[in-house]
Amino acid sequence: MVRFTVLASGSKGNSTFICGGRTRILVDAGLSCRELFRRMKLAGEDPGTLDAIVVTHEHQDHINGLAVTARKLGIPVYFTEATHRAWMRWLTPRRQMSYAQWLELCRKQAAERQAEPESAAATVDLTEADPEEAETECAAPQVEAVGTPAAEPVAEAARTSPPSLKDDPTWLPAVEYFEAGQPFTIGDIGLSPFTIPHDAADPVGFVFTADGVRLGFATDLGYVTPNVKQQLKDLDLLLLESNHDLEMLRDGPYPWSVKQRVLSRVGHLSNDAASDFLSNGYDGQAAYVILAHLSENNNLPELARVAAERALLGRASLLANRLLLAEQHQPLAPITF
Ligand SMILES: [Zn+2]
Ligand SMILES: [Zn+2]
Numbered sequence: 001m002v003r004f005t006v007l008a009s010g011s012k013g014n015s016t017f018i019c020g021g022r023t024r025i026l027v028d029a030g031l032s033c034r035e036l037f038r039r040m041k042l043a044g045e046d047p048g049t050l051d052a053i054v055v056t057h058e059h060q061d062h063i064n065g066l067a068v069t070a071r072k073l074g075i076p077v078y079f080t081e082a083t084h085r086a087w088m089r090w091l092t093p094r095r096q097m098s099y100a101q102w103l104e105l106c107r108k109q110a111a112e113r114q115a116e117p118e119s120a121a122a123t124v125d126l127t128e129a130d131p132e133e134a135e136t137e138c139a140a141p142q143v144e145a146v147g148t149p150a151a152e153p154v155a156e157a158a159r160t161s162p163p164s165l166k167d168d169p170t171w172l173p174a175v176e177y178f179e180a181g182q183p184f185t186i187g188d189i190g191l192s193p194f195t196i197p198h199d200a201a202d203p204v205g206f207v208f209t210a211d212g213v214r215l216g217f218a219t220d221l222g223y224v225t226p227n228v229k230q231q232l233k234d235l236d237l238l239l240l241e242s243n244h245d246l247e248m249l250r251d252g253p254y255p256w257s258v259k260q261r262v263l264s265r266v267g268h269l270s271n272d273a274a275s276d277f278l279s280n281g282y283d284g285q286a287a288y289v290i291l292a293h294l295s296e297n298n299n300l301p302e303l304a305r306v307a308a309e310r311a312l313l314g315r316a317s318l319l320a321n322r323l324l325l326a327e328q329h330q331p332l333a334p335i336t337f
Helices: 033-042 066-073 081-091 099-115 118-123 154-160 226-231 246-251 256-263 271-280 301-313
Strands: 002-008 015-020 023-027 052-054 077-079 175-177 184-186 189-195 204-210 213-218 237-241 288-292 322-325
Touching: 002 033, 002 213, 015 033, 015 204, 015 213, 033 066, 052 066, 077 081, 081 099, 081 175, 189 226, 204 226, 213 226, 237 271, 246 256, 271 301, 288 301, 301 322
Parallel strands: 023 052, 052 077, 077 175, 213 237, 237 288, 288 322
Antiparallel strands: 002 015, 015 023, 184 189, 189 204, 204 213
8 A cells, every 4th residue: 555645735835745555654744843744644654654755855845844853753764865965064054063073973973872762752742732832942842750669860861862942953753874876775765865956965856666566756956857757657646846837937936036946946846847747758658747836926736737638638648647736835635646
């Protein structure tokens, strides 16, 4: 059984839930932890069963709720090393961190994780999470106090609990590295990360596989490279960026420099570029095509839909294709295979 739910998509936050076999992961965590949990519940999923978070790149709309969510659930975060480093730099008040300083910080955090009791993460009870809890402060998993001698020195307790978000905003329960071009697995889900052209440290798209189902995932890319084309083949589901309408972007409210950035080879995929891929680079195999990361300022859902429909029209497999649009403000209905 494979389930795929886009929880949010767009420049105000991105996150997708994937369940394959017994494994459940989030791809990006660009909404607040509370909102992510709310949307997961809306989609019928229990946030407490998540096994990991996988990060495509360090832009804010993909990592906003990352630290709080990973801490609350006590689950690992999968990054490329360069993305992890960029994320830490972004969160560290002293923005400039040398490579040596970064390595030292990683070493320190790994030692802290080792000092932590194994069971700490397992005792978190999501149903009792305070709804008013500030997102900036992590509700660190509470170690069950039963049986603990009351006179235990405070210093000992402090040593074994994770640092607060204020003390160390970059601390995570566990960090795992992957590399573009090197497939790996998380439980029952296979992941094949591939490089995408985008103005981030080391951005990736993915093909996820589980129970023989292949899910392709490519947003935040300036153009469809030959390698991206190669990766997005033989899919059962394709999630593809259709960010902006070229005319709306050109005439729209963004400053010229931002327009240039979006339009560049490391910016975002336009409706035209997405359609061009769908008509010329795509094998038409996927049962579902989901248009994603639509701009609220420079696009209209109908423009994206019409462009993609026109591109798919010539394809023999059109009838088998379901074209959906991912939304910013509510989760898409879960897709099950
Ligand atoms: Zn984005
Ligand atoms: Zn981005």
